[in-house]
Amino acid sequence: MPIDPDQAARLEERREQLREGGGVDAIRKRHDRGQMTARERIDALFDSGTFQETGLHVRHATRAFGVDERRTLPGDGVVCGTGMVSGRLVCSFSQDFTVMAGTVGRMHARKVCDVMHMAEKTGSPVVAFQDSGGARIQEGVEALAGYGDIFYSNVLLSGVVPQIAVIAGPCAGGAAYSPALMDFIIMTRTNAHMFITGPEVIRAVTGQDTTMDAIGSAAMHAGVSGNVHFIAEDDRHAVELVHRLLSFLPANNSEDPPNIPMDLAVEPDPVMNTLLPDDPAMALDVRTIVRRLVDAGDFLEVHAAFARNLVVGFGRLYGTVVGIIANQPMVLAGALDIDSSDKGARFIRFCNAFNIPVVTLVDVPGFMPGVDQERGGIIRHGAKLLFAYGSATVPKITVILRKAYGGAYLAMCGQAMGADVVYAWPSAEIAVMGAEGAVNLLYRAELAEADDRREKAAELAAEYRSEFASPYHSAALDFVTDIILPEETRWTVGLALRKLAAKRELRPAKKHGNIPL
Structure with missing residues (x-):
């Protein structure tokens, strides 16, 4: 009808x-x-x-x-x-x-x-x-x-x-x-x-x-x-x-993110060699490095106003969507604290759920010291970051730019936390603590007897950096995959991402882990 x-x-x-x-x-x-x-x-x-x-x-x-x-x-x-x-x-x-x-x-x-x-x-x-x-x-x-x-x-x-x-x-x-x-x-x-x-x-x-x-x-x-x-x-x-x-996200957890395949031409970026200050104690804005790393400088920063000592966000590397996590030396010297640990952990969990590889840029002096941090639960909050990295099965690539000290080195996805590859710039320092702090503990007697304590401390710190904190020392022990020049970073990480695209990782059978409180 x-x-x-x-x-x-x-x-x-x-x-x-x-x-x-x-x-x-x-x-x-x-x-x-x-x-x-x-x-x-x-x-x-x-x-x-x-x-x-x-x-x-x-x-x-x-x-x-x-x-x-x-x-x-x-x-x-x-x-x-x-x-x-x-x-x-x-x-x-x-x-x-x-x-x-x-x-x-x-x-x-x-x-x-x-x-x-x-x-x-x-x-x-x-x-x-x-x-x-x-x-x-x-x-x-x-x-x-x-x-x-x-x-x-x-x-x-x-x-x-x-x-x-x-x-x-x-x-x-x-x-x-x-x-x-x-x-x-x-x-x-x-x-x-x-x-x-x-x-x-x-x-x-x-x-x-x-x-x-x-x-x-x-x-x-x-x-x-x-x-x-x-x-x-x-x-x-x-x-x-x-x-x-x-534009950076897959439709669901069974799909890859919307990658845009590009040719992996070797293209050194000499500008990257100039971005680190001459003084290793001087801060730099890590976002300048991130933007040179990603395609066309297109970086979508997430949570930009919160816990600014850690930068997280999305970009593409030779067309491959990645989640980027980087210490920000401009804020709290890049140290990890309660809020940045939570911020990083949740971002990693999202990337892992939706098949987005994680690239970590490390310049971390440690966890933030302080009574408020300890009473606020930095132990359990920092453990969230360790848990997130350790449980993530997506490709994980770590680049150590400068400092990587103590537990924060591990919390920023050191090799022992499941990083698939770890690259280090020649400027990297990897150690339990900074050279100055280590020297004060290790050479207490020598410093007490020195005519010029400051001069002697500087001399011993330089020796410590060269002998124990050098990236070559970590590479010799197989904790660093390779030492690369800053200008090689974009191509090196991009090639590693392509190779890790087929990554498969077996895990113990369980319902789920128990994330720290």
Whole structure:
């Protein structure tokens, strides 16, 4: 039986009404604040004409406080569906603040879980736009159960497909745990905040006065709490960051990342020979080395504002996607501390889950000393970094640039922690501790008898470096694969990556290891 033209018209009219969300006035208010609507975010994410929506006609399940008298809440406050990003399938949901403040009820949560189940079935990344007033109070425990369903789906997808959250509005209370369970969080600098308890609750319970910015802003979460990986200036910039991040990631854990094969021509880079300062104690910005190492200087730094003594991020080496981890001598002399250990460990775990080789650049004087570090648990936090490297089965290539001292040498993936190859620059120093500290312990008597203690200490330190801390000493003991010139680094590491592409590693059978607390 042919479709009645009136039926077609009614369907299209209903679609248009539902797509309007909270209405023209609500949309105008969003635009006045510089925010995109839920649908505009979806349109900006996906390739034109590829988005297919799911659950457009879903009706809310709220039956109390007069909400049941409203015939419908368009889409129940969330836009869900699938589309293509640069030709690759992606699943997404975008909360609609114009519809009952984007609050989460039972049907809202069901729509979100449905699209996440689709991601599991198809092996596709999930992109979530968070913009919600939280749990729908009118639905009580059903709303809480809905959040539980979402959290459970986040956990099931963890390590299976990449999950990216964009905080583009309020994300308060239990709502903050869904993005926290995802792999990466992007947060807009304006119009967005994220917290468990707001300023008023904190004041009422603890008596402390605080502000929204102090506990929930993008700057705070990116630089202090470490919850946020990227800050976006606005919604459109957030979508651009999603596109760039996805360009380095595989669709799921059974695929390789999107490599772009290139010819491995031998091309020395003499500029690399000039980057290290003449004084080994002088700091350098390791990002200058990273950018010369990766293709076209294209390096996407992750967690740039947090634990800045360690640099992590994605790049390509002769077209092969790699995760790069590097000590940053510009901050805390590159020493490892609590936050940098956590930052590095989580990044390594992500790379390992999604088949991304890890390249480590080492210039580390040790773990950060201090009462606060010891009382804060540097032992268990540092152990996370050791655990992450030791459990990773992806190709692991380590390049020792300058200092590699003590336990931090191992924590930055020394050969004993499973590095497949370890290269060292001629400037490298590999030892239990720095030469000056070692000399004070080993030659206490000689220094006490010396006419000029400082001169004698410098002489003994030079001998110690040459005899015991030299990279040639470690190479002679087979702890270093080869000693290379800085100008050879890019080609040498690129060739090693190609050879390690077929790496297979047998491990003891077990359910999983127990990561340090």
